[in-house]
Amino acid sequence: MSPKPEPVQVIKKRRDEALASLVASVPYIQFMGVHFDRRGDELTAVMPFQEMMIGNPALPALHGGATAAFLEIAAIIELSWAAVWQDIETAPDRDVANLETAAIALPKTIDFSVDYLRSGLPRDAYARARVNRSGRRYASVFVEAWQDNRSRIFAQATGHFLMPDSPLQDPSGAPK
Numbered sequence: 001m002s003p004k005p006e007p008v009q010v011i012k013k014r015r016d017e018a019l020a021s022l023v024a025s026v027p028y029i030q031f032m033g034v035h036f037d038r039r040g041d042e043l044t045a046v047m048p049f050q051e052m053m054i055g056n057p058a059l060p061a062l063h064g065g066a067t068a069a070f071l072e073i074a075a076i077i078e079l080s081w082a083a084v085w086q087d088i089e090t091a092p093d094r095d096v097a098n099l100e101t102a103a104i105a106l107p108k109t110i111d112f113s114v115d116y117l118r119s120g121l122p123r124d125a126y127a128r129a130r131v132n133r134s135g136r137r138y139a140s141v142f143v144e145a146w147q148d149n150r151s152r153i154f155a156q157a158t159g160h161f162l163m164p165d166s167p168l169q170d171p172s173g174a175p176k
Helices: 008-024 027-032 064-090 097-101
Strands: 035-039 042-047 054-056 108-116 125-134 138-146 153-162
Touching (some): 008 035, 027 064, 064 125, 064 138
Antiparallel strands (some): 042 125, 108 153, 125 138
């Protein structure tokens, strides 16, 4: 007799806890105020508007550095989430509480190129990353950011990343 499937609430809770632990592992994400909206395995990064993000008060427009940081955060979390997602889905009985104590090995940026297509307005911004290629050692990611209208992209980026040996490590550095 096959085991009874887990209730949907348990699965959703496990996924939400894993994402929260992943995001909490990077203090800069909290400083920027970025959070993620998860629908299944799809993530949308949300950067709520803050006055400190204005680069040109005459326009006013978002600072290019804040925009680039937002895009890079979206790319790194998407890559890491893809690895954590596989880990969660292949071992449903996995104790996600271990994510809180584990050192989450994040991808390291090799290069990151941003295209500023129009001024970012003083309002919330959204971004979605798409992993173009992800191997054992290298990954390529494309990210788009918009504000009010998904079809009016205000910035996009392409990044290349060095992948960690394992997405999760125990505190001693040994792979889990």
